[in-house]
Amino acid sequence: MGTDSVESNDTVHLNLEFGGGLEILFGSIKCHSVDIPLNSGSEKLKMEHLLVWVRDNLLQERPEFFMKEKSVRPGVLVLINDCDWELCERLNATLENNDTVVFISTLHGG
Amino acid sequence: MECGGHGCEICTGSSCSCSSTGTRTTSSSWRQSKVCYKCKEAPAQVAANQTEVLCAGCLNTSLFSKFKTAVNTYNLINPSDKVLLAFSGGPSSRVALDYIFEIWEKAKQDSLHCSEGSSRAFSFGVAYVDESLIIPVHLSNPNKHCEELKSIVMEGSRRPDEFVIISIEDVYTDAELDTTGECCSIHSNKLQRLQSLFKLVQDPTGKEDLLEHLRMQALQQFARKHGYTRLVLGLSASRIAVKVISETAKGCGFSLPAGMQYYDGRWSVPVVLPLRDCIAKELVLLCHYRKLKWVFIPNMSTLTLPQKSITSLSSSFVSTLQEDNPSRERTIMRTAAKLQAFSFNHATAIDGHSSHKKSASVPISAVIDEKEEIKDELLCLLCCAPLSPQESVSIVTAFQITESKRQQNGSLISDTKPSTHFLEKCCQSCQYQFFPVEERTGEILSILPQTMKNSEFLSEKVKQMWMRSQINDCLLINSDSDDETVT
Secondary structure (H helix, E strand, O other), X not given: OOOOOOOOOOEEEEEEEXXXXXXXXXXXXXXXXXXXXXXXXOOOEEHHHHHHHHHHHOOOOOHHHOEEOOEEOXXXXXXXXXXXXXXXXXXXXXXXXXXXXXXXXXXXOO | OOOOOOOOOOOOXXXXXXXXXXXXXXXXXXXXXXXXXXXXXXXXXXXXXXXXXXXXXXXXXHXXXXXXXXXXXXXXXXXXXXXXXXXXXXXXXXXHHHHHHHHXXXXXXXXXXXXXXXXXXXXXXXXXXXXXXXXXXXXXXXXXXXXXXXXXXXXXXXXXXXXXXXXXXXXXXXXXXXXXXOOOOOOOOHHHHXXXXXXXXXXXXXXXXXXXXXXXXXXXXXXXXXXXXXEEOOOOHHHHHHHHHHHHHOOOOOOHHHHHOOEEOOOXXXXXXXXXXXXXXXXXXXXXXXXXXXXXXXXXXXXXXXXXXXXXXXXXXXXXHHHHOOOHHHHHHHHHHOOOOOHHXXXXXXXXXXXXXXXXXXXXXXXXXXXXXXXXXXXXXXXXXXXXXXXXXXXXXXXXHHHHHHHHHOOXXXXXXXXXXXXXXXOHHHHHHHOOOHHHHHHHHHHOOHHHOOOHHXXXXXXXXXXXXXXXXXXEEOXXXXXXXXX
């Protein structure tokens, strides 16, 4: 989970936020500061890989409420630096150091 | 975008809810490739639908415009009104709170500048229904949630006239807790009674719907008691789309238009939906961009698989459709909106203000049209959905049989069980969901809140319909004026 932000060529430092009830799946913690290791041979981190890392390293329960197959569950909004990931190539979006990725569930609106 | 508190295009009016959290620079090419469809200046941040990409400022302008258009076009909130916002803590009602504050401030400023007596601002209160009694204990933290909600509503620079927390168990009045008559002696307080009721209703969809009906009853009771004239719900197009699917699946297609119009006058305190044209994604993102704090409060379906209830399945289905095509929710809602609305969905303007003749506390509605002819719909005792023609015929037929027996026997006492009498006045969906087992009907009936069992006015309307059917053959219809004359 959160580590110091010593940058490394092999990791990408990100700020993750979970809202709309998703935080329940992550120990009821909304904000996470994380260092994501790059896959060997990869120079860039993509959203697709971030999701897998989050599922395997941060998620504490019920992965089916966060992800569906390779993407997030329908009804979960994703913002990359305050930009809707629909405008950012979604799973192919490239993430850089100190980017902020926000996941918000809309399933409990009202 | 960050204005550092000095105001920016994102914020409306005089309040600025942006905070500068540092510059977020981006360098990848995809991040700077699109500009806002509306202003053509700021970078696009939101894919609002298939063709429109908006910046945060234009998103806010668009949603506020929809809100004001709904309020003004359909007279949802008038200067003489006392408005109660049902605040769930979620993003939709959070936006509704903020936008009502905006129009309230403007109305108050306008009233100051107008000559004395010619204009005044509406009154505004906020209510939250605490349902923690029904939520699984490990998810529920009512004290923390209530504190958070109170801080959102009352501790900003703007605050309503009052903020109240209504406990769901207060749908039972103190008077009905006395164990007399039909009430079972073992149910001695509100908490026990409510928990017992939910244990008896075993269908998961039934539990969710029952909670929704109780919530509305609790809000109506409070609003009525404190003189409110409008109940605002933050129901979005997304939630309405889910209701369209779920209500259709439950066989409630006839009553579908009732709860999805801007104005719903079948309640003692009319219900209005000023955010009806906004989708959930836009409202959630608006809260994010404007730093409008909202509270996620677990409900019955939290951390349960969609397969557990029709509502959850419908929600999951609509979300999946929306992933495929971002305009699906609006399409579903617009398609359903083509169904003819009921008479209680049209507020009649009287003396310059929207008004609606209402019975005091029961689910019967009437509207006065130009010919001063009262039109009525029969409403289900439990869910207040308009009864279909077949269901209405069944009630009238049952009444006719009872009347015939009474006239034959000369007795006022009916040999039909009270539970049967009650079921006759419920829609088929409620009968199936809440009373699938005949043996338990009496037990459930005994612990339903009294407000959901009051059938006096419904019985009176049924009697009127029956009497009308008796003289129908004697009525002449004038083809020119459509007046009916008794011959």
